[in-house]
Amino acid sequence: MSYQPGRMGIAEGMALVFIILLPRIFLTTPANDAATVATASWWMIIVSGLLTILTIIAWVYILQQTPGDLFSISEKLLGRIGAWLVTITCIVFFFLNAALLLRQFAENTLLTALPQMEFSFIIGWYAFVVALGALLGLEALARGTYLLLPISVFSILIVLLLLAPNYDTYNLAPWQGYGLLPSLKHGIQNAGTNFGALILVIVAPAMQNVRTFKWASILGIMGCVFLKALSIMVFTMVFGIVVASEKTLPFFEMARLVYLSRYLQRIEALFIILWVIVGLLGIAISLYMGAYLITRLLKLPALQPIIPLSAYIIAQLAMIPPDIATVIRIDGFVIANFFTTSLFILTPLLLVASMMKTIKKGGQSCSSD
Amino acid sequence: METIFSKTYKYLKNILVYKPPHTPTPFVLDDKSDKTKAKSSMRLENGLVGQAEELQILLRQAKQLKEVLEMAAKNLKAGQFTHLTQMKTVVKKLAAIKSERSPVRLAYDAVSQPDDRQVSAVLAENRALLEKLYKLPHNKDIIIRNLILPFAPPIKAILVFLDGMVDSKTLNLAVLQPLMYFSPDHVRDGGTIGSLTAQIIEECLPANQINKAVDYQSVQHGINSGDSALFIEGVPEAILINTRGMVQRGVNKPTTEQTVRGSQASFSEGLRINTALIRGTLKSSELVTEILSIGKKTNTSCAIMYLESVANPMLVAELKRRIEGISTDYMGDIGSLQQFIEDHPGNLFPQALSTERPDRVCVHLAEGRVAFILDGVPLAHIVPVSFFTFFHSAEDFSFKAIASTGLRILRLAAAFITLLLPSLYLAINYFHQEALPTEIALAIAGAREKVPFPALIEIVLMEFSFELIREGGLRIPGVLGATIGIVGALILGQAAVTANIVSPIVVIIIALAGLASFAIPDFQMAMAFRIIRFPMLMLAATLGLVGVASGFLLLVLLLCSMKSFGMPYMLPIAPRVEGNLDVVVRGPVFHQEQRPDGLNTKDTIKQPALSREWLKEKPLGGQDKP
Numbered sequence: 002m003s004y005q006p007g008r009m010g011i012a013e014g015m016a017l018v019f020i021i022l023l024p025r026i027f028l029t030t031p032a033n034d035a036a037t038v039a040t041a042s043w044w045m046i047i048v049s050g051l052l053t054i055l056t057i058i059a060w061v062y063i064l065q066q067t068p069g070d071l072f073s074i075s076e077k078l079l080g081r082i083g084a085w086l087v088t089i090t091c092i093v094f095f096f097l098n099a100a101l102l103l104r105q106f107a108e109n110t111l112l113t114a115l116p117q118m119e120f121s122f123i124i125g126w127y128a129f130v131v132a133l134g135a136l137l138g139l140e141a142l143a144r145g146t147y148l149l150l151p152i153s154v155f156s157i158l159i160v161l162l163l164l165a166p167n168y169d170t171y172n173l174a175p176w177q178g179y180g181l182l183p184s185l186k187h188g189i190q191n192a193g194t195n196f197g198a199l200i201l202v203i204v205a206p207a208m209q210n211v212r213t214f215k216w217a218s219i220l221g222i223m224g225c226v227f228l229k230a231l232s233i234m235v236f237t238m239v240f241g242i243v244v245a246s247e248k249t250l251p252f253f254e255m256a257r258l259v260y261l262s263r264y265l266q267r268i269e270a271l272f273i274i275l276w277v278i279v280g281l282l283g284i285a286i287s288l289y290m291g292a293y294l295i296t297r298l299l300k301l302p303a304l305q306p307i308i309p310l311s312a313y314i315i316a317q318l319a320m321i322p323p324d325i326a327t328v329i330r331i332d333g334f335v336i337a338n339f340f341t342t343s344l345f346i347l348t349p350l351l352l353v354a355s356m357m358k359t360i361k362k363g364g365q366s367c368s369s370d
Numbered sequence: 371m372e373t374i375f376s377k378t379y380k381y382l383k384n385i386l387v388y389k390p391p392h393t394p395t396p397f398v399l400d401d402k403s404d405k406t407k408a409k410s411s412m413r414l415e416n417g418l419v420g421q422a423e424e425l426q427i428l429l430r431q432a433k434q435l436k437e438v439l440e441m442a443a444k445n446l447k448a449g450q451f452t453h454l455t456q457m458k459t460v461v462k463k464l465a466a467i468k469s470e471r472s473p474v475r476l477a478y479d480a481v482s483q484p485d486d487r488q489v490s491a492v493l494a495e496n497r498a499l500l501e502k503l504y505k506l507p508h509n510k511d512i513i514i515r516n517l518i519l520p521f522a523p524p525i526k527a528i529l530v531f532l533d534g535m536v537d538s539k540t541l542n543l544a545v546l547q548p549l550m551y552f553s554p555d556h557v558r559d560g561g562t563i564g565s566l567t568a569q570i571i572e573e574c575l576p577a578n579q580i581n582k583a584v585d586y587q588s589v590q591h592g593i594n595s596g597d598s599a600l601f602i603e604g605v606p607e608a609i610l611i612n613t614r615g616m617v618q619r620g621v622n623k624p625t626t627e628q629t630v631r632g633s634q635a636s637f638s639e640g641l642r643i644n645t646a647l648i649r650g651t652l653k654s655s656e657l658v659t660e661i662l663s664i665g666k667k668t669n670t671s672c673a674i675m676y677l678e679s680v681a682n683p684m685l686v687a688e689l690k691r692r693i694e695g696i697s698t699d700y701m702g703d704i705g706s707l708q709q710f711i712e713d714h715p716g717n718l719f720p721q722a723l724s725t726e727r728p729d730r731v732c733v734h735l736a737e738g739r740v741a742f743i744l745d746g747v748p749l750a751h752i753v754p755v756s757f758f759t760f761f762h763s764a765e766d767f768s769f770k771a772i773a774s775t776g777l778r779i780l781r782l783a784a785a786f787i788t789l790l791l792p793s794l795y796l797a798i799n800y801f802h803q804e805a806l807p808t809e810i811a812l813a814i815a816g817a818r819e820k821v822p823f824p825a826l827i828e829i830v831l832m833e834f835s836f837e838l839i840r841e842g843g844l845r846i847p848g849v850l851g852a853t854i855g856i857v858g859a860l861i862l863g864q865a866a867v868t869a870n871i872v873s874p875i876v877v878i879i880i881a882l883a884g885l886a887s888f889a890i891p892d893f894q895m896a897m898a899f900r901i902i903r904f905p906m907l908m909l910a911a912t913l914g915l916v917g918v919a920s921g922f923l924l925l926v927l928l929l930c931s932m933k934s935f936g937m938p939y940m941l942p943i944a945p946r947v948e949g950n951l952d953v954v955v956r957g958p959v960f961h962q963e964q965r966p967d968g969l970n971t972k973d974t975i976k977q978p979a980l981s982r983e984w985l986k987e988k989p990l991g992g993q994d995k996p
Binding site: 009010012013110114115118123126127130133134137138140141142144145147148149263264266267268269270271273274275277278281282 | 798801802804805807808809913914915916918919920922923924926927928929930931938940943944945946
């Protein structure tokens with residue numbers, strides 16, 4: 002059985018980027034952002050997104066000069082040890098991301114849908130489902146995501162629209178939040194949330210060409226950033242900063258607030274389907290990418306056998322923190338420090354190495370884009 | 371001597387004393403003893419069978435030689451020297467038979483199975499082989515008709531056919547009569563072996579299809595298909611004459627794909643009738659029909675049909691490769707054939723479109739797909755297909771675009787209702803009551819108040835009853851089935867509600883889900899959805915909406931991972947490719963310019979951008995005046 006991820010176009014690539022960045026919209030992250038930068042939280046998301054797009058543009062240059070995937074590019078530009086370090090960083094990111102999402106979604110399930118269910122059972126069930134999903138391959142995950150994405154986005158937009166009677170635009174003022182510079186600084190720190198956008202670099206050979214990679218990544222980031230910004234904006238408008246900062250599950254609370262008539266109210270339960278699907282897809286893709294990178298790193302002939310094992314490790318990892326508060330703290334810390342640092346070190350490092358190599362070669366391009 | 375006392379004693383004894391009934395010894399199928407017996411006899415036979423067969427062949431040749439010698443002696447004694455000249459051909463035949471009897475060929479023929487043997491020049495040997503192959507004299511279907519062809523000298527021949535598989539009229543008038551009344555004056559080249567068969571085929575037999583066969587596999591295939599095999603003394607080949615005339619069902623109306631508009635013809639059991647029906651609708655010289663044979667014992671014919679200028683040659687080659695790569699004894703059904711060749715045989719979802727309508731096959735052939743038909747099955751299968759193809763019906767092509775689109779959306783909604791409605795009810799009832807408006811929640815709670823079972827048992831009970839009625843209705847013969855089905859459903863539903871076994875809302879939900887499953891046009895697809903809703907029910911009962919969402923996600927991913935003969939199953943949506951305005955939303959027929967992108971056809975353009983060329987011309991009667 003091959004570890005090759007298959008063939009993908011702009012639609013599938015965009016869907017992959019979109020879905021790996023989207024799940025945190027359903028978690029406590031928007032409330033944390035509201036607490037940190039207040040009314041600036043919505044444009045802070047856009048700042049983070051723009052920085053990620055800049056990173057992608059840098060990667061477009063790297064891919065044009067050195068075709069291949071993340072591992073082979075790193076090997077060519079940084080040598081074997083460099084490639085190992087880069088790949089291990091990405092493996093840690095994807096597994097950590099999967100474990101943190103798994104724990105938070107499991108806790109959400111207990112809070113909102115199944116309060117009497119055993120915690121470990123939920124974790125186990127989610128791990129089982131994501132392992133099955135990952136076993137079906139990245140092609141199936143990307144296509145499934147593309148198929149479900151319009152429904153998911155439409156559902157989110159419907160909730161935001163149904164809250165229209167509760168909008169209070171004054172809640173968005175002052176737009177600078179706690180100050181322009183602190184907000185910008187937090188926006189930069191928060192760019193690590195979008196580390197997952199590098200997913201297409203890892204499977205770059207599966208994309209048709211560098212142009213497909215570029216547009217799939219950029220459209221995916223832009224779409225997701227827009228939706229996240231809109232969601233936080235509505236969240237702020239509906240609750241105001243003080244209340245918004247205290248909410249554990251912003252999207253759930255927003256869906257709960259919908260009341261148009263006695264026939265259209267309390268629709269939060271129906272949206273459980275939405276966030277479960279988005280969450281599971283995000284975790285499955287992270288799991289797959291981690292396992293894929295291990296396969297590339299160790300030059301294994303097949304990917305499938307390590308997926309169940311990886312899922313088990315992630316489930317165990319997710320159960321380590323004692324409570325949800327610790328998990329949320331770890332999530333914030335990891336994003337701000339590890340993910341952002343990795344994003345801002347790895348890309349420039351490889352960009353510089355690529356530029357140096359190009360200069361040495363005399364500016365010849367390797368790509369046929 | 372019998373006295374009155376002895377008679378009375380016997381009479382009383384007969385009445386009073388128990389006598390065991392005279393029943394025949396019961397038959398017990400003891401496979402073990404039979405197997406050992408069979409094995410031992412086989413071992414014994416194998417040791418001698420080769421030598422015995424060799425002796426038999428030589429004996430038959432000796433007998434033939436003896437007959438010729440006797441005939442020559444008789445002519446010499448009678449002084450009929452002119453007859454001796456006629457014997458030249460007989461001697462020539464004998465020489466040919468002798469050359470056939472080389473030691474190597476003799477040894478090979480003696481030990482090989484009858485199937486692997488070549489047709490012999492010795493008629494008696496051919497007869498013996500046919501008797502062995504067709505288990506004569508037990509088998510009463512096979513007829514071996516002795517003939518004498520009126521050549522000079524007369525030649526012995528046999529005609530072999532299966533009774534019931536041939537048309538007697540054709541056989542009598544187009545085979546036997548010309549053969550028996552052939553004038554010996556017309557014999558050309560002195561009746562040599564090579565010219566004899568050629569002359570019989572060219573001048574004697576008026577049948578439309580005649581083939582020569584040199585081995586017994588071809589001979590058997592021909593006879594089993596309804597051909598008559600003609601064996602001639604001294605000729606080491608058989609002539610297969612098309613006399614097929616098996617009684618077959620005619621072209622009837624479709625039973626499962628009925629439409630108000632469009633063609634009303636459906637396939638029949640005859641392979642050639644079916645291919646002709648397609649050819650009759652799609653009158654194109656580019657339509658190719660290839661016939662393959664499947665099944666070692668049955669040699670069932672399978673026709674592959676495609677438009678040569680449109681269909682992807684890789685697809686045709688792959689389909690043929692898969693069909694030719696099947697190694698099985700018997701292939702009696704196209705459903706079994708599909709399982710042998712499809713990409714995911716373990717998956718419930720169908721990967722080939724099954725249809726009984728020739729017009730539907732033609733639409734798909736024109737789009738670049740390939741159809742295969744199995745002899746004896748009134749269905750054609752079309753590959754490759756996508757998930758959405760199963761929600762199309764034959765009528766969609768007749769209706770206007772908006773009507774077809776509406777119907778397709780309705781069918782897709784029906785699939786979702788079949789799959790999810792009972793699970794959603796269960797999940798909301800168990801875990802998420804707050805999702806319902808208060809009045810509905812209270813109504814459901816009120817209706818369920820007297821029901822002694824949990825909602826899961828209620829639903830499973832009703833689902834089981836529904837499936838039972840459906841299956842029972844299918845098996846009850848004639849129109850009675852549908853009537854009993856409806857009556858059974860009404861009575862069962864009403865009685866279950868009155869007895870407080872189930873609540874009315876559950877009856878409504880199961881009836882809706884059941885009805886929706888019948889709105890899915892393809893039976894296999896409807897079956898897949900019906901089966902999957904049971905695991906979905908279990909997930910809903912265990913994990914509520916979380917379980918439903920997980921199950922639904924896995925189902926979508928599974929569908930996205932599937933392929934139908936190399937084409938992604940969820941095409942043209944995932945992966946996204948150019949649709950041809952005929953997926954879910956159907957565009958006007960004159961705007962469907964391209965063939966489906968996923969098929970990678972040789973010719974991608976179905977019609978020009980301006981397909982209504984009459985729009986460019988002036989109306990014949992002049993323009994309307996305002």
